[in-house]
Each structure stands twice: as structure tokens, then as C-alpha cells.
Amino acid sequence: MKILYIGDIVAKIGRRAVGQVLPKLKEERQIDFVIAQSENMSTGNGISKKSIKEMKDAGVDFFSGGNHSFKKPEGVDMLNDPSEPIIRPANYPGKTPGRGWKIAETPFGRILVINLLGQTFNGPLLDHPLKVVDAILEENKDEKLAATIVDLHADLTSEKVAIGFYLDGRVSGVVGSHIHVSTADAKVLPGGTAHISDVGMTGPIDSVLGVKKEIIIEKWLNQLPNRFDWPKTGIVQFSSVLIDVGSDGKARSIEQILINTEVN
Ligand code: FE2
Secondary structure, three states: OEEEEEOOEOHHHHHHHHHHHHHHHHHHHOOOEEEEEOOOOOOOOOOOHHHHHHHHHHOOOEEEOOOOOOOOHHHHHHHOOOOOOEOOOOOOOOOOOOOOEEEEEEOOEEEEEEEEEOOOOOOOOOOOHHHHHHHHHHHOOOOOOOEEEEEEEOOOHHHHHHHHHHHEOOEOEEEEEOOOOOOOOOEEOOOOOEEEOOOOOEEEOOOEOOEOHHHHHHHHHHOOOOOOOOOOOEEEEEEEEEEEEOOOOOEEEEEEEEEEEEEO
């Protein structure tokens, strides 16, 4: 089974790039299931009904999240809807809206998708990601699963590498998101888990992590609050990884797919 994971889709320009690239890529590479990192998908961060619909229409099957997932009330409603294929990090405490994992029923088998936040820089109140993922895997140990994919939304590559080895042999893939810069370390670990520290963003190249570069530099220079804005047109890098999962649930390969596309 071929599973494509698309890195942080940034704002409308990122969604338009997915619309331009994904349908053809799915056909060419015979991709069975598509997961996207959704937390920045709606302009101004968060998720909206419109952005989810647009991405479903383009061919995305499942949406993972992050620290920005809760920014829009309608996004929170969607997180709370069990029928929506949308999750947020599992290690938020208590009564946080939504779920941290879901099983997607597909023609190719049942796919467990788990979302975790890294610990460093994300707040001391988070539950421990390693203990949380252990509990989720234990809860699902009797499920017949074709694949299990973990999205680790984290700042530190050291955490991301460590969790890859921690889960090696127990899940099909561990993919990193959040930092919006692709790392060049995609590989299948010895136990059969595909891993990359960060897939990178699907957002404008001429930007600072997706935001207009002038705004970020100005803010840094003058230390004054200013409104973020996102380029509307330009070259976008579609950043993704394609994981080929065998019938034993282990990864046979992971390939980084980076495609530049012009959004007018
Ligand atoms: Fe994030």
C-alpha cells in the first residue's frame, strides 16, 4: 500500500498548490491513501470547513493537526465530529476537543493514524508523548491494521529521531511536521519503520515558513506586534513523503517527493 503524507499546507496558496499537484501525482504513483498536515491550512492558521472540503476534493483522505488546530471555532466543531477524518495531537490534557488518533477504513485495509506533539517548546502541561503513544498502541493491539502512521508535530529533530527509534518495528511510519523546513534524513529504520524528521511545508518558497518575509524581518528588527500575512501567488514547494507499506505493516521504502509549482 502506498501512503502519501503531505507536509504543513500553508494558507490558500498552499491549498491551491495541492490542487495543482496532487491529482496527477496520485495517478502517476498509484497512491492509495493521502494524509495531510492541516493545522495551517486555513489562512490565519487553523482549519475551516472550506479548507477541508477543498483538500478532500483534491484527493486528501485524512487530516493530522498540531498546536494551531483549534484556532477557528468551526475547526473545533470538525475536530469534535467523529465522522470527520481529522485529528489533533493526542497528548493534550483533559477535555481538549477532538481525538488524537482515529482508524481510517479504506479499500486497502484499516489505517491507524496517530498525532503527537513534541515536548520541547510546546508547554509543560502536555502528557508525555512516548507514554501516550504506548497507550494508544496497547489500546489498538487487537485491531487488524494494514498500517499505522504517527505524525510527530515537534520543534526538535532530536526528539523526532528518538521517537522514530522508540517506535521502530511497532508502526509503519513516523513522520515529522511543524518546522516547515524539509530534512534530508528519510529512511527505513532497522525494524521496518519509515522515518523522516520533518517533511517540510507545502507553502511559498519566497516566505519565512509560509508568512510574507518582510513581516517577519520587520517584527524581528523592531519588536513590535504586527499582523501576519501570506503570499497569494508565487512558487510553492509541495513537500511530501511516499511510504510503501508491505502486507506485514512494515515499510518497504520511504521516498521524499518535493515538487515546485507556480500558483498565479
Ligand atoms: Fe505547528
